Amino acid sequence: MIETTTNWFAACRVEDAVENGGVCVKCGDDQIALFYFTRRNEWYATQNLCPHRQQMALSRGMIGSAGEDPKIACPFHKKTFSLATGECLSGDECAIQTYPVKVEDGLVYIGLNN
Amino acid sequence: MKQEKIVIIGNGMVGYKFCEKIISKKNDFDIIIFGEEPRRAYDRVHLSEYFNGKSADDLSLSTSEWYTQQGITLYLNDPVKEIDRNNRTVHSSKGLTVKYDYLIIATGSAPFVPDIPGIDKEGVFVYRTIEDLDLIRNYATHAKTGAVLGGGLLGLEAAKALIDLNLSETNVIEFAPRLMPRQIDSAGSGMLQSKLKALGLNIYTNKGTSSIEGTDRISALKFNDGTELKTDMLVISAGIRPRDELAKLSGIEVGTRGGIIVNEYMQTSDPSIFAIGECALFDHNIYGLIAPGYEMAEVAAARICNDIKTFKGFDMSTKLKLIGVDVASFGDPFTTEPDARTILFEDSHKGIYKRINISNDGKYLLGGILIGEAEAYNMLLQTVNNKILLPPNPEDLILGSRGGSAQSENAGLAGLPDEALICSCEGISKGAICNAVSEDGCESIDAIKKCTKAGTGCGGCIPMVKDLMLHTMKQNGKYVRNVVCEHFHLSRQELYDLIKIHNLKNYEQVLDNLGKGDGCEVCKPLVSSLLASLWNDMILKKGNDTAQDSNDRFLANIQKGGTYSVVPRIPGGEITPEKLVIIGQVAEKYGLYTKITGGQRIDMFGAHLSDLPLIWEELINAGFESGHAYGKALRTVKSCVGSTWCRFGLHDSVSYAIRIEERYRGLRAPHKLKSAVSGCIRECAEAQSKDFGIIATEKGWNLYVCGNGGSKPQHALLLAADVDSDTCIKYIDRFLMFYIRTADPLTRTAPWLNKMEGGMEYLRNVVVNDSLGMAEQWELEMQALVDSYQCEWKTAIEDPEIRKRFNHFVNAPEEKDPSVKFDEMRGQKKAADWTLA
Known part of the structure; x- marks a missing residue:
């Protein structure tokens, strides 16, 4: 999937992101949750909508790890999803969309599919 | 094929057990029982409990329906008076004549x-x-x-x-x-x-x-x-005398000093007649305990079903509580030098005597005696029966914990072979119990009893069954009650102590020093709560902000649709008309739904994230402060109007409620805390349903603790009676610090008390009598928390960095979440219903 990405969307400055947490990025009509996993020095982006109850909330959740896998827990009912693959780690909710992230010159970019 | 007939003489514990055993093996026998007593089989082992409250029904081993369901004919009050071996019939004293293919004599014994x-x-x-x-x-x-x-x-x-x-x-x-x-x-x-x-x-x-x-x-x-x-x-x-008179009369061989002689299949001299239990004489021995009786029932049932099982004599080890004193004897209790070596421990102060006999080479335990304290009995018995190699210092077995005892006990359990007999009454092995836990999901003693029958006889093995169950659950990664999560292999209480000792101030420090991995939604809020209980720093300080649960992170309760609710503190439920007007104005301005809460305050729903700081700015300017409705913290102290207005009121419950609410406001705890003060015994504030509730008396206040609503409501219990206002607060200080320090995560006060060994008596000793010597420290700690209180919302709106986090879009701070939708109901807004995928 990464190879087909052509459009890098400038989301915010590094200092606007929340350390070890998420922010919500407005991307046209879409909402993308952007996570700065400072502890692992990693960036992740996923859809902001939690598929469980269709709430725009993942950016307000808590991040963490299950084994080695980085994950996000929805603040509503604590459904967890892998930040790396989008796969649901608790129960059988459908997977969430993930996006590649890059940082250049203090700006954070999210890779969108055209 | 014609149905074979089994006649059982005697409906005691062993006769009953035989029925159970034979039915579980093969259910096509016609079974007829003659009992001499007027009752169905009952638990004779626990007979003395009949004098302290148990009824005959409690002691009964089964219901009359059970016999009907199993198709068993039961004649009570009708002893068999003659066995006609030639015609294979029995004659009862009421004149019944019944044919048999197999006859089981389970007549037990009579007192000598x-x-x-x-x-x-x-x-x-x-x-x-x-x-x-x-x-x-x-x-x-x-x-x-x-x-x-x-x-x-x-x-x-x-x-x-x-x-x-x-x-x-x-x-x-x-x-x-x-x-x-x-x-x-x-x-x-x-x-x-x-x-x-x-x-x-x-x-x-x-x-x-x-x-x-x-x-x-x-x-x-x-x-x-x-x-x-x-x-x-x-x-x-x-002593006992085997009931062998009927056998003797019928020409069946009996011992010179009584007892019906049986072989290793429990057959008497007539191979179609069996004898089991205390009436049977095997290898010159009468076995007067329940466990060997049950084993005999099993062997006889097996023989009739053409299984091969033999009775090999039986371990007569026993443990009981005699008039409150533990007494146990196991293996060979009497062997001495030169056949064995003996280790003795005697404490006449506490009344404890322990003796173990070990082999001359020091490798094996042969037997022993325990008086006054017999906790080690099960493990010692297993050590004998399974020939487990002794540790280098076998005296540790009876001297008990001198460091690291819990580990050695678990190592002991783990070291037992799967065949090790744990419940000797029912003949249940370690393997069977572990299997019930792992394969059948039995995670309570009751479930294991149901599934395996272990522990349903004398009950002596129950502590060991419990240890085995916990041990197996732990091994399966299931028993997680005491461990926070995969990132912290510590209990909440251990974490509390370690954070305090190491003086750790934020989540990352705690994780680096005491945990592993990158944390999760379980340990983050837990550690954040501990940090707040210990240091009372502003919870959104950098480094702790993203370790807060969502509600704490935004200092508001997230509601359906992604908006938040706002609850200002209204101590004791007392509010001026001016302040009521302010709440109305703010709610109107920001388009909020308003509702009175159960804790005598006003909740405003439907606030957009970015409106929260604006709303709070207005509320704080009007003299409100955070109500901590979003936190695992003190919520409200409800009150009735009390003596200032009420014609029955004894004291001013409102003033006292305000004093208490202002003392403990913002206090972070393992779970939310609720309180109430009632001005008289009519209890209009419902104080007895609260974590701590206070009711006025003629002489002062009664303090009740550990009441909860919720899915399993529980009334609070009286902790102290007729105390003055200051003493009452002292007790609450101690009670709350003890709870904060020792409760498991997300455990409210009622379940915390339910799990506490010694229950209310113990809690009262700790809080009122200061049995742990912690009272002064706890009061100081609480005072430090009270002194460092700040309104979180006040700090938040004054800090631009924190305030910045209350925008929905990082790249469009002025825009609200366009996905938020409301419907209308009774003239106010409500959140749109969940939309399902």
């Missing part, structure tokens, strides 16, 4: 009654059946003193029964030089004797009884040494 002159006087009893107990109970109502003849196991049980009947004096007379001569050595007997004496039992050993005095009814016992003991009643418990 020695031939002493006067033994037939009124007031002399035996101790065997519920009917015997009824007779004893009736007679005891006009008796002051009682005696038991026989200081063995049953005799001491009978003595306990007499104590339970409130006789003012109970005496035990033993012919041998010591108590329980078959189970324990003389040093152990000595210790037992002194313990029993301390409990008010008079014990006479070396006493042969020569006659029973009295005209019609007993008045005294005369002994061979010429002495005399006055007594109003006598219970004879001088």
Whole structure:
């Protein structure tokens, strides 16, 4: 999937992101949750909508790890999803969309599919 | 094929067990039972409990429906009086004649009654059946003193029964030089004797009884040494005599000193007739315990179903509580040098005696005796039976914990082979119990009892079954009650102590120092709560902000649709008209739904994330502060109007509620905390449903604690009565700090108390009597928390960095979440319903 990405969307400055947490990025009509996993020095982006109850909330959740896998827990009912693959780690909710992230010159970019 | 007939003579515990066993093997026999007693089989092992509250029904092993369901014919009150072996029939005393293919004699035993002159006087009893107990109970109502003849196991049980009947004096007379001569050595007997004496039992050993005095009814016992003991009643418990008279009459071989002779399949000299339980004589032994009886039932049932099982004699190890004193004897308790070496421990202060016998090479445990403390019994018995190699210092086995005992105990359990017999009554192995936990998901003692029957006999193995269950659950990664999550292999209480000792101030520090991995939604809020309980820093300080649960992170309760609700503090539920107007104005301005809460305050719903700081700015300017409705913290202190207005009020409950709410506001705890103050016994504030509730009395306040609503409501219990206002607050300080420090995560006060060993008595000792010596420290700690209180919302709106986080879009701070939708109801807004994928 990464190879087909052509459009890098400038989301915010590094200092606007929340350390070890998420922010919500407005991307046209879409909402993308952007996570700065400072502890692992990693960036992740996923859809902001939690598929469980269709709430725009993942950016307000808590991040963490299950084994080695980085994950996000929805603040509503604590459904967890892998930040790396989008796969649901608790129960059988459908997977969430993930996006590649890059940082250049203090700006954070999210890779969108055209 | 015609249905084979099994006739069982005797409906005691062993006869009943045989039914269970045979049905579980093959369910196509026609089974007929003749019982002599008027009742269905009952638990004779726990017979003495009949005198402290258990009814005959409680003791019963089964219901009458059970027999019907199993297609078993049961004749009670109708003993068999003749066996016709030639025609294979039995004749009952009520005149029934029944054919049999197999006959099971399970007639048990009768008390042995020695031939002493006067033994037939009124007031002399035996101790065997519920009917015997009824007779004893009736007679005891006009008796002051009682005696038991026989200081063995049953005799001491009978003595306990007499104590339970409130006789003012109970005496035990033993012919041998010591108590329980078959189970324990003389040093152990000595210790037992002194313990029993301390409990008010008079014990006479070396006493042969020569006659029973009295005209019609007993008045005294005369002994061979010429002495005399006055007594109003006598219970004879001088041993048992197998009930072999019916077998003898039918020409079946019996032993010279009684007992129906059986082979290793429990067959008598007539191979279609079996004898099991206390009436059977195997290898010159009568087995007077329940476990071997059950084993005999199993062997006989197996034989009839053409299974190959044999009876190989039985371990007569036993552990019981005699009048509150633990007594155990296992393996070979008496062996001495030169066959073995002995390790003794004696503590006459606490009344503990322990003896273990080990092999000369020090490798194996052979047996032993425990008096006064027998916790180690199960493990020691397993060590004997499974020939487990002893540790280098075998004395550790009886001296107990001298560091790292929990580990060694678990290592012991893990070291047992799967075949190790844990429940000897039912013959259940370690493997079967572990299997029930792992494969069948049994995670409570009750579930294991149901699934395997382990622990349903004498019950002595239950502690070990429990340890095994917990051990297996732990191994399966299931037993997580005490460990926070995969990132912290510590309990909440351990974490609390370690964070304090290491002076750790934020989540990352705690994770780096005490945990591993990158944290998760379980440990983050937990650690954040501990940090707040310990240091009371602003919870959104950098580094802690993203470790807060969502509600704490945005200082508001997230609601359906992604908006938040706002609850300002209204201490004691008291509010001025001016402030009510402000709330109305703010709610109107920001388009909020308003509702009165259960805790006497006002909740405003439907606030957009970015409106929260604006709303709070207005509220704080009008003199409000955060209500902490979003936190695992003190919520409200509800109050009734009290003596200022109410014609019944004893004290000013509103003022006291405000004082309490302002003292503990913002206090972070393992779960939310609720409180209330009522001004009189009418209890309008419902204080007894709160974590801590206070009710006015004529003399002061009654303090109730550990009440909860929720899915399993529980009333609060009285902690202290008639205390003054300051003392009451001191007690609350201590109570809350104790709770904060020791409760498991997300455990409210009621379940916390339910799990506490010693319950309310213990809690009262800790809080009121300062039994842990922590009172002063806790009061100081609480005062430090009270002094460092700040309104989180005030700090938040004054800090631009924190304020910045209350925008929905990082790249469009002025825009609200366009996905938020409301509907309308009764003139106000409501959140749109969940939309399902």
